[in-house]
Amino acid sequence: MIASFGYSASADGSGIVDLGRTLNTAFARIVRTFFVSVIILASGGMEKSPVGAEVDITIRQLPSDRLEVTYKLSNPQRALLFSAIPGRYRETHWEIKSKGFKIRRRNGRTRIERLDGERFSRVTITAAPAGKRLTKQYQPISQYGVDGLMVYTGHFWPVSKRGGRMSSAFTFIPENGGKIVAFGEHTNELSNWRSPHAHPSFVYMGPLTPVETADVMAIVDPDAPQWIMDDFYEMTPRALAHLSEEFGFSLPTKPNLFLAAPLGKEEGRLRYAGDALPGQFQITLAGAAWKNRTPQAISIFRSSTVHEAVHLWQAAARPVNNDVASWIHEGGADAIAAETLVAIGYWEPENYTEYFLGAREECAGGLELGPLSSAEKRDNFRVLYACGHVIAEAVSIAENRSVTHFWRDFVERARTENGYTEETYFELVQERTGDQAFVDKLRDFVRTPLANPDREIGRLLAAAHMTAQNAPLAPAQGR
Numbered sequence: 414m415i416a417s418f419g420y421s422a423s424a425d426g427s428g429i430v431d432l433g434r435t436l437n438t439a440f441a442r443i444v445r446t447f448f449v450s451v452i453i454l455a456s457g458g459m460e461k462s463p464v465g466a467e468v469d470i471t472i473r474q475l476p477s478d479r480l481e482v483t484y485k486l487s488n489p490q491r492a493l494l495f496s497a498i499p500g501r502y503r504e505t506h507w508e509i510k511s512k513g514f515k516i517r518r519r520n521g522r523t524r525i526e527r528l529d530g531e532r533f534s535r536v537t538i539t540a541a542p543a544g545k546r547l548t549k550q551y552q553p554i555s556q557y558g559v560d561g562l563m564v565y566t567g568h569f570w571p572v573s574k575r576g577g578r579m580s581s582a583f584t585f586i587p588e589n590g591g592k593i594v595a596f597g598e599h600t601n602e603l604s605n606w607r608s609p610h611a612h613p614s615f616v617y618m619g620p621l622t623p624v625e626t627a628d629v630m631a632i633v634d635p636d637a638p639q640w641i642m643d644d645f646y647e648m649t650p651r652a653l654a655h656l657s658e659e660f661g662f663s664l665p666t667k668p669n670l671f672l673a674a675p676l677g678k679e680e681g682r683l684r685y686a687g688d689a690l691p692g693q694f695q696i697t698l699a700g701a702a703w704k705n706r707t708p709q710a711i712s713i714f715r716s717s718t719v720h721e722a723v724h725l726w727q728a729a730a731r732p733v734n735n736d737v738a739s740w741i742h743e744g745g746a747d748a749i750a751a752e753t754l755v756a757i758g759y760w761e762p763e764n765y766t767e768y769f770l771g772a773r774e775e776c777a778g779g780l781e782l783g784p785l786s787s788a789e790k791r792d793n794f795r796v797l798y799a800c801g802h803v804i805a806e807a808v809s810i811a812e813n814r815s816v817t818h819f820w821r822d823f824v825e826r827a828r829t830e831n832g833y834t835e836e837t838y839f840e841l842v843q844e845r846t847g848d849q850a851f852v853d854k855l856r857d858f859v860r861t862p863l864a865n866p867d868r869e870i871g872r873l874l875a876a877a878h879m880t881a882q883n884a885p886l887a888p889a890q891g892r
């Protein structure tokens with residue numbers, strides 16, 4: 414998720430954006446499915462399983478990180494549709510094994526069709542990993558140690574003509590006695606499976622044995638440096654326990670954490686990419702610099718990992734649509750990660766301050782190019798994290814409470830209102846601070862082009878009544 418400290422990294426914004434959109438449609442489908450099954454039961458309960466899937470998807474692991482995927486449709490169709498992802502991943506990395514089919518792209522969709530245009534009810538493809546990392550997208554297939562891979566089901570999940578995901582049941586078949594890991598499952602074969610979150614998810618296939626505790630199921634690449642494994646196993650359960658406590662609720666399913674470390678040979682590289690989904694997050698570390706337990710590597714690893722963990726709780730609050738600014742949750746996750754690291758004893762107040770000052774500097778630099786409200790359009794993702802972090806801190810100072818405390822309320826509010834917008838955020842700030850002048854300043858800060866961003870950050874913090882005593886120096890005290 415993070416690119417501060419001057420290292421290359423990728424944004425995980427897509428994950429949460431995707432999450433907002435598909436969670437809403439998935440929810441609509443759950444409601445619909447529920448009604449249909451009630452009707453079936455009321456009319457005599459003819460069916461054993463309440464509602465059959467529209468499509469059965471069998472994903473078989475093949476050698477060298479490839480998959481064989483078979484689609485079986487309950488009603489024959491003229492085309493199998495997928496919402497297009499940027500680049501031409503499916504068109505270039507999928508091969509149709511069934512005879513007499515073609516794959517093409519039209520009107521923002523990938524389509525699999527028969528050459529003769531007839532309806533069909535079954536087709537098999539093979540899929541290879543994307544080669545180059547897809548930007549702002551979950552990776553369809555990622556290597557996880559020797560003979561292991563992780564699938565993101567979303568890219569293999571067909572959509573209906575209207576664009577919603579088809580009701581699908583997945584079967585996973587690993588190679589050579591490998592295992593499947595998905596949420597609490599750890600098994601030889603997973604049949605007729607649907608994610609407990611009714612949402613695309615990560616599924617691991619391969620020989621690794623997960624580390625399971627009462628609260629978490631983790632799959633860690635054996636190629637990861639030992640210090641990373643130690644840190645991950647020791648810190649993550651503590652961070653999760655702390656977040657459960659602070660947010661006031663536990664996660665609905667035992668979360669999965671996946672850590673891959675295809676480090677490569679580039680000595681100076683220290684790249685952390687993270688993706689969060691409901692109940693799961695995955696981390697990919699690249700660059701040989703991870704082998705050394707340097708202060709920078711430790712700091713990036715810890716802050717980024719806890720940032721992803723925070724998303725697991727934030728996922729309970731959904732943005733109403735794709736257009737809701739991601740500075741809200743990305744900046745919130747950075748700030749809460751910093752609070753958590755101090756609270757569980759991994760950071761000193763100096764680390765916290767340094768992290769905040771880094772965000773402030775990056776935010777100021779990013780806003781030179783335009784206002785925060787249009788940063789996403791400019792593909793300036795880092796500024797969303799950095800300025801979101803600054804804003805979260807400013808709010809925390811203004812109300813004299815922790816960022817986590819704000820989010821505890823914000824999640825509750827978004828649940829009651831069935832999603833949140835930027836306006837929901839401002840309204841809650843207004844309610845909690847009772848400070849109109851600060852909220853006005855905050856709105857301006859987000860929406861107006863700023864001639865001197867650094868000065869405006871100073872003014873925002875002044876409007877929050879920041880003093881030497883309540884500056885983000887000692888987050889554990891007072892707030």
Ligand SMILES: [Zn+2]
Nearest residue numbers: 414425743746
């Ligand atoms: Zn994030």
